[in-house]
Amino acid sequence: MNIELIGEEIPLLEGIRTARAIRRLKPDPVPIALIRKVCEAGTFAPSGGNRQPWQFIAVTDRERRAYIASLYRETFTQYIQPAIEAAKAPDYPEAKRRNMKAAIYLAEHLHEAPVHLFVAGWTRRGAPQSQALFPAIQNVLLACRAVGLGASLTTAHRAHGEAIDRYLGLDPEKTPSIALIPIGWPKGRFGRPTRRSIDTCFFENVVPAQSKD
């Protein structure tokens, strides 16, 4: 497998349109060089003053992933319970129900995901510069799409953020982890995610009064 050549063909706009969150992942290992490649794509994102505030920590060790998954599951159960109840209503939208099922699957199987990729970043004036990391995070998600890896963006680990940061060797005050991206070979297929039409949210010059909601 020549890592340098993998995923170099897929067109940018097609990739953007079909990079849906993939939460059902095979447990098979992923070459660390391929994870390095998708993280390198992250580094080409813009950042204020080109400060490049990111760090990428790819957790591959089985025991470490089990520990992270146990903390994640704990948060997820508390956080999602009201949503699971709400989803029992007969008029609950089908697309949302599918998303929730996938999120529950991820929480139950997180320990099996071969890579737990954390993106961490510098703080500034005591506050995490999380918005400075999200362009890089999006690049990583798109690069996963390009090389054929399933990935999704989660932040639920933040409920145990300080413990997890220390476990990763990060100083929670200086370089907290902002996102956890579980990565692996996809069980399902890439595809266009459900979105409202661009015409509901695109305006020239001024937003008309009736669209303000």
Add this chain to the structure above:
Amino acid sequence: MNIELIGEEIPLLEGIRTARAIRRLKPDPVPIALIRKVCEAGTFAPSGGNRQPWQFIAVTDRERRAYIASLYRETFTQYIQPAIEAAKAPDYPEAKRRNMKAAIYLAEHLHEAPVHLFVAGWTRRGAPQSQALFPAIQNVLLACRAVGLGASLTTAHRAHGEAIDRYLGLDPEKTPSIALIPIGWPKGRFGRPTRRSIDTCFFENVVPAQSKD
């Protein structure tokens, strides 16, 4: 010009690696359908609970752009003055000096940029969900790269945020604008931006003690 076909060929990873900020723009007009296309790419970004909190406002009207540029320039002059002084030092890094020159150029010529694209988003519990918008913003920047448009990410308009939001027809409490992306045909070329090596910020399992900042 068939808008649907423009930019569909460029590969994703190559686009990510060469989407440097382009701040020198030609004043020539850009078809609004092409701006709609790059914003549509924005809508395929992930958002928590698939809430899709974004609105895109493309300001093309000449007088409106002049007004926005005047407010932007005012902020920029105050904000950048210390940096301009610092850049006079003989040991100031050349790459940073080039970036600063381009930022000054943008501030002086913003009224000429044919499109001032604002990305606005819903607030939640009174706070702007800016981090929820940055994946979409990065998609827009990459889509500009794909279709051959120059673009860069700025947030300096926020110093006059409330005035600008009202001018755009946005409620500053409910859907503040987060980013201003000036867009136009590039005067220069796309290219690989200056970045430190991925090996300085990529770690497996644990960040070693000596790499913590």
